[in-house]
Amino acid sequence: MKKTKQKVNAAIIIIGNEILSGRTQDVNVATISNWLNQLGVSLKEVRIVPDIEKVIIKTVKEMYKKFTYIFTTGGIGPTHDDITSKTISKAFNMSYGYHDEAYKLLEKYYSKKNFTSGRKKMAMMPRQAGLILNPSSGAPGFFVKNVYCLPGVPSILKSMLGGLENKIKGGKKILTKTISARTVESEIAKSLTKVQNKFTDIDIGSYPFFKQGRIGVSIVVRSTKKKKIDDCCKEIVSFLKKKEINILGKK
Amino acid sequence: MKKTKQKVNAAIIIIGNEILSGRTQDVNVATISNWLNQLGVSLKEVRIVPDIEKVIIKTVKEMYKKFTYIFTTGGIGPTHDDITSKTISKAFNMSYGYHDEAYKLLEKYYSKKNFTSGRKKMAMMPRQAGLILNPSSGAPGFFVKNVYCLPGVPSILKSMLGGLENKIKGGKKILTKTISARTVESEIAKSLTKVQNKFTDIDIGSYPFFKQGRIGVSIVVRSTKKKKIDDCCKEIVSFLKKKEINILGKK
Numbered sequence: 274m275k276k277t278k279q280k281v282n283a284a285i286i287i288i289g290n291e292i293l294s295g296r297t298q299d300v301n302v303a304t305i306s307n308w309l310n311q312l313g314v315s316l317k318e319v320r321i322v323p324d325i326e327k328v329i330i331k332t333v334k335e336m337y338k339k340f341t342y343i344f345t346t347g348g349i350g351p352t353h354d355d356i357t358s359k360t361i362s363k364a365f366n367m368s369y370g371y372h373d374e375a376y377k378l379l380e381k382y383y384s385k386k387n388f389t390s391g392r393k394k395m396a397m398m399p400r401q402a403g404l405i406l407n408p409s410s411g412a413p414g415f416f417v418k419n420v421y422c423l424p425g426v427p428s429i430l431k432s433m434l435g436g437l438e439n440k441i442k443g444g445k446k447i448l449t450k451t452i453s454a455r456t457v458e459s460e461i462a463k464s465l466t467k468v469q470n471k472f473t474d475i476d477i478g479s480y481p482f483f484k485q486g487r488i489g490v491s492i493v494v495r496s497t498k499k500k501k502i503d504d505c506c507k508e509i510v511s512f513l514k515k516k517e518i519n520i521l522g523k524k
Numbered sequence: 525m526k527k528t529k530q531k532v533n534a535a536i537i538i539i540g541n542e543i544l545s546g547r548t549q550d551v552n553v554a555t556i557s558n559w560l561n562q563l564g565v566s567l568k569e570v571r572i573v574p575d576i577e578k579v580i581i582k583t584v585k586e587m588y589k590k591f592t593y594i595f596t597t598g599g600i601g602p603t604h605d606d607i608t609s610k611t612i613s614k615a616f617n618m619s620y621g622y623h624d625e626a627y628k629l630l631e632k633y634y635s636k637k638n639f640t641s642g643r644k645k646m647a648m649m650p651r652q653a654g655l656i657l658n659p660s661s662g663a664p665g666f667f668v669k670n671v672y673c674l675p676g677v678p679s680i681l682k683s684m685l686g687g688l689e690n691k692i693k694g695g696k697k698i699l700t701k702t703i704s705a706r707t708v709e710s711e712i713a714k715s716l717t718k719v720q721n722k723f724t725d726i727d728i729g730s731y732p733f734f735k736q737g738r739i740g741v742s743i744v745v746r747s748t749k750k751k752k753i754d755d756c757c758k759e760i761v762s763f764l765k766k767k768e769i770n771i772l773g774k775k
Contacts, residue, residue, distance in 0.1 A: 290729050293567045294700070295557030296744060297731070299550070302572070306546030316544045318579075321553070321570035324729075328569075351710040352730040353717040391710030426732060449545070459602040459642030466604040478541050478575075479603040480548070481677060493547060 281314045281444040283342040286332055287321040288357050289425055292347075300427050301346045308434050313443030313497070314342065324354050330364045337420055342441060347425030349398075349414060351391045357422055358398040358415070365417055367399035374404055375413050382411035398422075406436045416440070445497035450506050452492045455519040457481065461490065464512040472505045489521055532565045532695040534593040537583055538572040539608050540676055543598075551678050552597045559685050564694030564748070565593060575605050581615045588671055593692060598676030600649075600665060602642045608673055609649040609666070616668055618650035625655055626664050633662035649673075657687045667691070696748035701757050703743045706770040708732065712741065715763040723756045740772055 285305055291297040299321070306316045317340060322328050337343050348357030362369035376396040380388050395412040405414035405421065409432040414423045421437065423430045454461070458481050469477045478493040492509055496502050506523070513520055536556055542548040550572070557567045568591060573579050588594050599608030613620035627647040631639050646663040656665035656672065660683040665674045672688065674681045705712070709732050720728045727746040733739070743760055747753050757774070764771055 287570075290727060290746075291731055291744065292553065293557060293570065294698075294729075294744075294746065295554045295561060295567070296700070296729075298554050302543065303546045303549050306544060310546060316546070317574060319538075319544065319570075319572035323568060350730070350732065351713040353713065353720045354729050389710055391713035394713065395710075426734070428734065447545075449547070459640055459646075462602040462604065462642035462645065469604045476541060478545075478547075478605050479601070480542055481601065483677070483679065493542065493545075495541075495545065 281341045281442065282317045283309055283314050283344065284318040284320070284336050284340040285316065286329070286336065286343060286345045287319065287347060287425075288324060288329060288345055289321070289347040290324050290354070291425075292321050293323055301423075301425070301430055304427065304431055305344055305346075305434070309441075309443075310447045310449075312438065312441050313446045314441060315444075315447060324348060324356055326356055326360050326363070329357070329360045333361065333364045333420060337418060341419065343420045345420065345422045346430060349395070349412070349422055349424050351394045355394075361417060361420060361422060362399040365399065367401055367417060369397060370400050371396050372398050372400055372402060372404070372415070375415070378404075378413060379411060403440075405433055408432050408436070447495060447497055448499055448502055450494045450502050450523065452494075452506060452509055452513070452523050453482075453489055453521040454492070454513050455487075455489050455521055456513075456516075457488065458490055460516070461492075461513070461518070464516070465492065465509070468505060468508050468512070471508070472501060475501055475505050477505070532592045532693065533568045534560055534565050534595065535569040535571070535587050535591040536567065537580070537587065537594060537596045538570065538598060538676075539575060539580055539596055540572070540598040541575050541605070542676075543572050544574055552674075552676070552681055555678065555682055556595055556597075556685070560692075560694075561698045561700075563689065563692050564697045565692060566695075566698060575599060575607055577607055577611050577614070580608070580611045584612065584615045584671060588669060592670065594671045596671065596673045597681060600646070600663070600673055600675050602645045606645075612668060612671060612673060613650040616650065618652055618668060620648060621651050622647050623649050623651055623653060623655070623666070626666070629655075629664060630662060654691075656684055659683050659687070698746060698748055699750055699753055701745045701753050701774065703745075703757060703760055703764070703774050704733075704740055704772040705743070705764050706738075706740050706772055707764075707767075708739065709741055711767070712743075712764070712769070715767070716743065716760070719756060719759050719763070722759070723752060726752055726756050728756070 292299045348355045398415045402415035476495040480491045599606045649666045653666035729744040731742045
């Protein structure tokens, strides 16, 4: 394989007891990952950690040097279990307090008389942080170094990604093709291995599905190179046809 | 706080490019976590890692000593991207090959003439592993040391948990009460902090919700001690009433 430039990558740290306890189903990983794919950034790891300061600090310190971008979700609200802002300040030895711009922004959002102490907490963060604007509910996220701190509520998180795009410098866009076929994995395993061994720099995944009484396998081909994906898919289609396996769809 | 015995805990390692790429929405964390709650095992961390041998080995080695139980999901099927069995063997310096019992079991499941080489791969694992039986699709999971390897397909994983229960020794069951109220977090933050400071060994979480035009906060109280949960909830209900906040539900 030819040497390529270091890929632009990312990791997510989900801060939230509610995900670990099984109470809440995370959906932010898929949202952030699909958004990163469009920007040419490859998500390489996710960690879900509890709302415990020393665990968060250890995780952030371990990860921010390993990946181009780190996204955290959760823990930037006004309640006692929202400890992300304070914890990130500690992790990077930054002063934690009212962030001038965030304070002004929230004061304006709520109007002076409704800007209660509970709400003021949402203006507390590393004072040198950059802000991530929140078009849906006022309270901004923030970033320090390569660590971008987003809220946990999926709809709010989603609304804030657009404003982040000019801060993320991606690589080549990651392209995907999926071939779905009426088969089982064991029937195609050998042929698929041959194709994978031929296209070493392409990522081929095989995922069985069972839905609404239908059984099949989705073969997912991912790369930044369109031509290689096309060549690889041609070989997959060719062995499926040879085996007389019904192709259900290509996209 | 009184010293308590070391809690029984667990971590999950999700092995799967399909989750990192955003193609597939993980649901196994919530399934396993809710099952563990019933057994009195507390889920403490989750990592989602790619199908890369050295990353998986590093992650497993780092985690199996830190937690009572480790569950892995994904990567035990028949295709080239299913590398969990081989990787776990390597991580623990165990011989990787046909597992006698798994081989017999699969041979019987498929009948001799349909037991193709693709299917035979699913009998390859650490040869000393214990098996986790699979009532829905034949191919078993396995465990070595405290590491339990399950498939990624949610319905199959779910069907295998029952058979695992006699192998997991839990602690006290983790109990939960949820109070939902028509409010916003900033309105209750201060009072909730006071309650949390009083009940230091109770885990109180605060989660805003916005659904179907309704806005509110769910306050989730978790502990192994029913009496403490009840006392704590009483204080929460009391401050909510004092603030004339409408309680939408308790469960």
